[in-house]
Amino acid sequence: MSAWRWGVFLVSYYVGRGLIRVARLLAYATAGVLTRRELGRATAGRWSDFGIDETYVLSGLFTWEENFYFRFLKPDDHILIVGAGSGRDLIGLRRAGYNADGLEPSATAVALARTMCAKAGVQAEFQVGWIETTEITEKYDVFIFSWYCYSYICDRATRIAALRAASKRLSPGGRIILSYTVTEPVTRYLPRGAAARLGRLTGTDWSPLPTDIIMFEHGGLHFEHQFLPGEIEYEVASAGLCIAAHQVGDDGLIMLMADD
Numbered sequence: 001m002s003a004w005r006w007g008v009f010l011v012s013y014y015v016g017r018g019l020i021r022v023a024r025l026l027a028y029a030t031a032g033v034l035t036r037r038e039l040g041r042a043t044a045g046r047w048s049d050f051g052i053d054e055t056y057v058l059s060g061l062f063t064w065e066e067n068f069y070f071r072f073l074k075p076d077d078h079i080l081i082v083g084a085g086s087g088r089d090l091i092g093l094r095r096a097g098y099n100a101d102g103l104e105p106s107a108t109a110v111a112l113a114r115t116m117c118a119k120a121g122v123q124a125e126f127q128v129g130w131i132e133t134t135e136i137t138e139k140y141d142v143f144i145f146s147w148y149c150y151s152y153i154c155d156r157a158t159r160i161a162a163l164r165a166a167s168k169r170l171s172p173g174g175r176i177i178l179s180y181t182v183t184e185p186v187t188r189y190l191p192r193g194a195a196a197r198l199g200r201l202t203g204t205d206w207s208p209l210p211t212d213i214i215m216f217e218h219g220g221l222h223f224e225h226q227f228l229p230g231e232i233e234y235e236v237a238s239a240g241l242c243i244a245a246h247q248v249g250d251d252g253l254i255m256l257m258a259d260d
């Protein structure tokens with residue numbers, strides 16, 4: 001490669017890396033000035049066009065979902081899928097003979113899920129809303145927080161509120177199943193510090209944790225909490241639940257029951 005081409009590459013590389021860092025800082029800073037509720041709204045847009053491909057929606061349950069979920073589901077269970085999205089896992093469960101309905105904050109995703117259920121020849125009820133704030137009138141035997149949905153709930157207090165909300169609407173002997181992302185300890189001092197400082201200045205009601213991931217995605221902000229060892233146990237205990245089964249590998253899978 002000639003010297004000038006190599007020079008162009010090096011300049012582009014360093015400018016590009018700098019822009020990526022600026023974008024990350026801006027994403028944390030933006031999240032920092034939002035309240036918990038506003039942050040939830042900002043992330044819902046990110047899920048509006050997730051999994052919209054028909055082949056994906058009709059592809060059924062993933063193998064890990066079948067392996068974990070089917071251990072705990074009983075044939076007559078009434079199941080609520082929290083974070084039903086465009087309907088993939090709900091349609092998979094319905095096709096496997098389970099009575100599953102869905103809750104999902106993105107109205108766009110729910111509209112698609114309804115269309116896809118009709119195409120798949122299954123019937124299901126959907127509610128648009130967040131698990132932590134939606135008034136759930138029925139009792140369910142099982143709440144399944146869909147594929148990493150629990151990790152996508154912004155802020156620890158909101159995640160604990162989400163578990164409490166589900167636990168209040170559990171039938172006797174009911175179960176809560178969820179998956180979450182795991183990580184090693186990380187730093188991210190600068191973006192997290194910026195978000196925390198802006199939050200204090202603007203009087204918001206939350207502050208990022210060291211292993212929160214915040215970034216701009218198509219449609220809105222992506223928020224994800226990646227769990228360090230012991231964190232899920234803390235949140236589960238704070239919600240007054242107990243762990244009945246727990247599997248940790250590349251990610252975490254857990255089944256919870258009421259602590260009585």
Ligand SMILES: C[S@@+](CC[C@H](N)C(=O)[O-])C[C@H]1O[C@@H](n2cnc3c(N)ncnc32)[C@H](O)[C@@H]1O
Pocket residue numbers: 044047050051082083084085086087088089103104105106109129130131132146147148149152153162
């Ligand atoms: C990875 S998507 C899974 C969608 C679908 N179940 C699937 O597997 O294709 C995670 C879903 O969780 C939803 N979600 C995030 N926070 C939520 C909350 N607080 N309450 C209910 N759903 C939530 C998102 O809107 C998103 O649709």
